[in-house]
Amino acid sequence: MADVIGQLSPSGTHSIVVADAVTGEVLEGSHPNKELPPASVAKIFTASYALRNLGAQWRFKTQLIASSTVVKQGILQGDLTLVGGGDPALDTNGLAQLLIGLRAQGIKGISGRFMVYGGSLPYQRVLDRDQPDYVGYNPSISGLNLNFNRVFFEWKRKGTDYGITLSAKTSGYKPIIEGIEVKPIERDTPTYKYAQSGGVERWSVARGDLGGGGNRWLPVRDPARYAGEVLQILGKNFEVALPGVQVRKTAPIGHVLAEDHSQALAKTVQSMLKFSNNLMAETIGLTSSIERAAKPRSVADSAAVMSRWLVANYAADSIQMVDHSGLREDSRVSARDMAKVLQGIGWDGGIRGLLKPVELRNQNWKKAPIKGADIVAKTGTLNFTSALSGYMETPRGRQLVFAIFTVDLKQRAKIPKSQRDRAPGAPGWARRSRIMQHQLLARWARMY
Numbered sequence: 001m002a003d004v005i006g007q008l009s010p011s012g013t014h015s016i017v018v019a020d021a022v023t024g025e026v027l028e029g030s031h032p033n034k035e036l037p038p039a040s041v042a043k044i045f046t047a048s049y050a051l052r053n054l055g056a057q058w059r060f061k062t063q064l065i066a067s068s069t070v071v072k073q074g075i076l077q078g079d080l081t082l083v084g085g086g087d088p089a090l091d092t093n094g095l096a097q098l099l100i101g102l103r104a105q106g107i108k109g110i111s112g113r114f115m116v117y118g119g120s121l122p123y124q125r126v127l128d129r130d131q132p133d134y135v136g137y138n139p140s141i142s143g144l145n146l147n148f149n150r151v152f153f154e155w156k157r158k159g160t161d162y163g164i165t166l167s168a169k170t171s172g173y174k175p176i177i178e179g180i181e182v183k184p185i186e187r188d189t190p191t192y193k194y195a196q197s198g199g200v201e202r203w204s205v206a207r208g209d210l211g212g213g214g215n216r217w218l219p220v221r222d223p224a225r226y227a228g229e230v231l232q233i234l235g236k237n238f239e240v241a242l243p244g245v246q247v248r249k250t251a252p253i254g255h256v257l258a259e260d261h262s263q264a265l266a267k268t269v270q271s272m273l274k275f276s277n278n279l280m281a282e283t284i285g286l287t288s289s290i291e292r293a294a295k296p297r298s299v300a301d302s303a304a305v306m307s308r309w310l311v312a313n314y315a316a317d318s319i320q321m322v323d324h325s326g327l328r329e330d331s332r333v334s335a336r337d338m339a340k341v342l343q344g345i346g347w348d349g350g351i352r353g354l355l356k357p358v359e360l361r362n363q364n365w366k367k368a369p370i371k372g373a374d375i376v377a378k379t380g381t382l383n384f385t386s387a388l389s390g391y392m393e394t395p396r397g398r399q400l401v402f403a404i405f406t407v408d409l410k411q412r413a414k415i416p417k418s419q420r421d422r423a424p425g426a427p428g429w430a431r432r433s434r435i436m437q438h439q440l441l442a443r444w445a446r447m448y
Contacts, residue, residue, distance in 0.1 A: 001028050004443060008363070008436035010429050012384065012408025015335035018444050021391060021399035024343045026336070027448065035318065035332040036405040039380025040276045041387040042326030042333070045319070046285045047269045047354065048345050049306045052313075053288040056350070058265040060087035060287070062144070064098050064258040067112065074108035080242070081115040081252040082231055084144025084224065087262045088283040089271070091147050092170040094260045095231045099238040101258030109241035114232065115248045118144030118224030121286045124299055125221055127278060128328045134192035134203075135421050136217050138327065139279045141286070141299065146227040148279050149220045151180050153203075156213035168230040175233040179225065182218070184210060190418055196221060270354045273378055278325040285324030299323050303331075314344035326380055329412060338389050338403035347399055352376055352391045360445075361438050365431070368438075371395060373445040377402075383415055383423040384408040386433035392441065398448045404440060406433045 005014070015034040019026045026032065038045075050058075062085055068078035082098075084090070120143030131138040139149045152169040155162045162184050166177045179200055184207040191209045195202045201221055220226045228245030235242045262268060265284075272280035282299055289302035292309075296302035303321040310319045316337040322328050345351050355376035362368040377390025389403040408429065415423045 001030060001440065001443065004436065004439045005030055008432065008439055010406055010408065010432040010436070011411065012406060014404070014406045016404050016440065017335040017339045018400055018402040018440075019339045019343060021343055021347050021401045024340065026339070027400070028444070029335065032336040033317070033334045035320070035334045036407050037329045037331055037382065037385050038326050038333045038338065038389075038405060039382045039385050039387045040326045041338065041378050041380035041389045041403070041405075042321060042324065042331060043273055043276065043281050044351060044378050044389065045306065045310055045321065045341065046281045046324040047273060047351055048341070049309060050265060050269060050284045050288045051350055053291050054265055056264060056266040060090075060262040060268075061085045062087055062090055062094060062098070062260045063256050064102065065252045065254045066257050067252070067254045069255050069257075071105070071107055074106055076107050076110040077112070078110070079112035079115060079252070080110045080257075081117055081248065081254070082144065082228055083252065084116075084118045084120055084142065084227070086121045086143050086145075086283045086287050087260075088145055088148070088277070088280040089262055089268060090145060090227075090260070092168045092173045092175065092230055092234070095146070095227070096173060096234055096238075097260050098231070098258040099234055099240055102240055103238050105257065107257070108239055110243070113246055114228070114242045114244070115246045115252070116144060116224045116228035117248050117251055118142040119249065119251060121283060121290070122296060122298055124282075127282065127299065127323060127325065130417060130420070131327070132190075132417060132421055133194045134218060136219055137278055139219055140221050140223050141279065141282050142223045144224040144227050145279060145283065146220075146223060146230060148277070149223045149226070150217040151177055151220050151226070152215065153182055153218045154215040155210055157210070162210060168226075173234060173237070175230050177226070177229060177233075179229045180220065192218070194221070199225065266350075266354075273354050274356060276379070278327050281325035282323065310341060314341045316340050327382075329382060329385065329409070335403035335405055338405075339401045342389065342391065342401035342403070347391065355390050358390070358441065360442055361435075363435055363439065365435065368442070370442060370445045375441060375445075381430055382412075383420060383426040384411040384429055386430050386437070388437045392444065394445050394448045396448065400444060400448060402441070402444065404437045406436070
């Protein structure tokens with residue numbers, strides 16, 4: 001193994017382990033106990049934590065709760081609150097289903113206030129303050145999330161100006177949003193800049209970077225209010241008139257008039273792993289901690305609870321997570337502890353089947369499959385940080401677990417915040433790390 005690492009390892013340091021999946025015996029390792037950032041490989045921890053504490057059939061729910069059930073001439077007498085239950089995959093279509101539920105009861109409007117409540121999970125404006133404000137992978141977290149807390153920004157040049165549309169676009173609906181603004185201005189950098197005032201989220205964008213037209217998703221930093229505005233706008237489609245949205249700080253007491261359920265947790269976890277979705281990881285992790293009566297006040301609080309649970313349940317020496325997604329660089333785990341968790345979960349423990357197949361490649365990054373080798377894994381990538389961990393069945397039928405972590409923290413520290421979504425030198429470094437990972441996997445497939 002030393003020859004592969006010596007030839008292909010990128011700059012920085014590493015922690016590598018391959019172990020027998022049945023006995024836990026370490027077969028090969030290099031710096032196996034060195035604690036490094038796991039990046040998105042951490043989502044394996046979150047998956048196990050959630051499935052064990054919530055159960056595979058757990059479903060998030062989003063509700064419309066009324067202060068009264070009295071309806072006079074189609075008008076609900078009292079207040080109506082949109083209550084989030086932490087669903088990370090709630091979208092505009094889900095809100096439409098709630099309105100369909102109201103219409104089925106003959107409700108066309110309300111006499112009182114229309115409110116939103118997102119306090120079932122602690123609010124966090126961003127996951128990582130060291131990341132740029134405009135990147136979608138650094139979302140806000142709330143108990144009421146919508147469209148992964150993103151708004152769809154479209155622009156097209158019209159003479160010397162731009163036509164701009166912001167929408168909560170999904171497959172079935174495209175409500176136009178007014179509570180968020182984007183204004184092109186003359187400046188060189190940064191491309192995007194964010195501010196919030198008077199209940200309105202305001203983005204400015206460098207006019208010279210817009211070109212003739214385009215589109216992208218922008219993060220939403222006030223997700224509960226955003227969800228309320230979308231429900232209000234959608235109400236017009238269903239002839240349900242709702243007044244302006246208000247944000248409430250306490251959970252309502254009343255009557256559930258309509259309810260939307262997420263898919264079963266096993267499917268949500270599978271999507272989290274497949275798309276490496278950070279918002280899913282954080283809401284799933286927070287909900288799991290709350291179910292354990294931990295009462296976390298932040299993502300970091302909940303991640304600490306999860307870390308202690310992992311150490312206790314999988315005989316790990318030290319796992320120190322500061323989030324559930326792996327986005328922040330100050331989480332720490334060794335390859336040895338990662339392998340212990342995988343081995344402890346078990347070959348048939350419910351995680352292996354949710355991971356993506358790995359198609360082996362050679363040093364020129366061309367497909368180089370090994371007949372009879374079956375490999376599934378979770379990848380993790382941050383700037384100058386790369387990780388791969390999972391399960392392998394070799395052509396001889398031996399079952400293995402593995403973890404490969406590489407990181408160059410000195411190079412990471414040199415990156416300005418404004419360049420962290422496209423850091424110079426990071427793609428080439430990551431490619432070298434991936435090549436090494438695949439050559440190690442090929443070695444283990446042949447050797448064992």
